[in-house]
Amino acid sequence: SQTIHQWPATLVQPVGSPLSLECTVEGTSNPNLYWYRQAAGRGLQLLFYSVGIGQISSEVPQNLSASRPQDRQFILSSKKLLLSDSGFYLCAWSRDSSNQPQHFGDGTRLSIL
Amino acid sequence: AQKVTQAQTEISVVEKEDVTLDCVYETRDTTYYLFWYKQPPSGELVFLIRRNSFDEQNEISGRYSWNFQKSTSSFNFTITASQVVDSAVYFCALSEAKTGGFKTIFGAGTRLFVKA
Numbered sequence: 001s002q003t004i005h006q007w008p009a010t011l012v013q014p015v016g017s018p019l020s021l022e023c024t025v026e027g028t029s030n031p032n033l034y035w036y037r038q039a040a041g042r043g044l045q046l047l048f049y050s051v052g053i054g055q056i057s058s059e060v061p062q063n064l065s066a067s068r069p070q071d072r073q074f075i076l077s078s079k080k081l082l083l084s085d086s087g088f089y090l091c092a093w094s095r096d097s098s099n100q101p102q103h104f105g106d107g108t109r110l111s112i113l
Numbered sequence: 114a115q116k117v118t119q120a121q122t123e124i125s126v127v128e129k130e131d132v133t134l135d136c137v138y139e140t141r142d143t144t145y146y147l148f149w150y151k152q153p154p155s156g157e158l159v160f161l162i163r164r165n166s167f168d169e170q171n172e173i174s175g176r177y178s179w180n181f182q183k184s185t186s187s188f189n190f191t192i193t194a195s196q197v198v199d200s201a202v203y204f205c206a207l208s209e210a211k212t213g214g215f216k217t218i219f220g221a222g223t224r225l226f227v228k229a
Contacts, residue, residue, distance in 0.1 A: 045202070049216075090158065098146060098209060099208070103160060
């Protein structure tokens with residue numbers, strides 16, 4: 001069966017510090033991978049998606065970036081965090097088709113001080 | 114353009130009541146897929162159901178049922194005899210075949226409180 005791991009679960013960072021959130025998927029190959037942000041009490045905002053190694057599409061201009069160094073690894077990064085980067089970050093994977101549901105990790109609660 | 118509207122921000126019910134969560138969508142594609150997800154307090158989203166645009170059959174799974182009506186562009190979710198464990202945020206989502214599913218659009222979510 002497929003599993004998705006996302007870490008850390010919680011993170012408290014000062015403004016201006018760097019960020020690295022990691023997500024890995026097991027039990028499948030060549031998944032579509034996604035990063036979402038969910039502000040408190042709000043819906044999901046798609047940040048990045050990837051259909052293959054090194055292929056990243058950005059949905060929202062911001063100071064975040066994503067990378068996919070391996071087939072089942074997806075990393076969300078920032079060089080300098082802003083207060084507005086606070087939120088709940090979710091990684092997800094799906095099979096390559098529009099009719100496939102997405103499967104989500106447990107999320108990372110990021111607080112910027 | 115794609116759009117998913119969940120007009121109910123929060124719903125509060127007492128245990129054993131039935132509750133319906135509304136979802137209205139907009140799309141220009143003739144082939145599309147609708148999903149419901151549950152986000153319990155722990156945070157992770159859990160996939161509940163998928164419906165494709167060619168299948169308007171309603172579906173029942175235990176206490177959960179879904180009513181898909183293309184005529185009104187709605188895909189409503191009913192929980193029968195609600196339980197405290199049903200307390201969560203529920204998201205409706207839409208995926209269009211022509212965009213390859215990469216840009217699945219989620220509604221804003223409906224927070225359901227079930228009181229004992």
